[in-house]
Amino acid sequence: MDLSIGEVAQRSGLSVHALRFYEREGLFANPVRRLANGRRVYHEEELEWLAICTKLRSSGMPLATIRQYIELARQGAGNEHERLELLRRHERQVEAQVRELQEALDVMREKVRIYEEHLARGEADRLWNPSHAEADPGPEQACR
Known part of the structure; x- marks a missing residue:
């Protein structure tokens, strides 16, 4: 079934501009076909590839x-084997990103817990504030 660029945009969630960009950058597995009037024609396979x-x-x-x-x-x-190695390299990079994000999430959860405890005890004024550093416990204590 032939699909117009508008239909592909709607189904893929990409804008028409993004689809044209992907085409210019050579990111489609096969060249995008065009009708005699110049309109682009896509197939289901392009949608599958775009999802990936x-x-x-x-x-x-x-x-x-x-x-x-x-x-x-x-x-x-x-x-x-070359394609597999390319994918494995990227997989390792994504795994490293996930670990970094998990560490960031752990820090954020701890900060939220500290703020919730201080607010519940009515001690929010004791949370670290750089403009009142002499009176505040400081980031090293607030992060515990």
């Missing part, structure tokens, strides 16, 4: 790496 591609982008994969992956895929059989 947007996850790769949202996980921090650079456009150049996505392009490299697509170029390898276009070459066909014989480079599957």
Whole structure:
């Protein structure tokens, strides 16, 4: 089934501008077909790829790496190990990001807990405030 750029935008959640950008950057596995009048025509396969591609982008994969992956895929059989290694490298990077975010979340949860306790005891004025550093317990105590 042929899909217009508007339909692909609606179904993928990407803007028409983003779809044109992806096309210019060579991020589609196959060239986007055009009708005689110049209108772009997409297929379901492009939607499936866009779903993967947007996850790769949202996980921090650079456009150049996505392009490299697509170029390898276009070459066909014989480079599957290269594609797998590219994906594994990115997987390790995403895992490191997740660990960093988990550490940040742990810190935020502890800060929320401290603030909730101080507010519940009516001691919010004891929370660290840089403009009143002499009277405040300081960040090292407020973070405990």
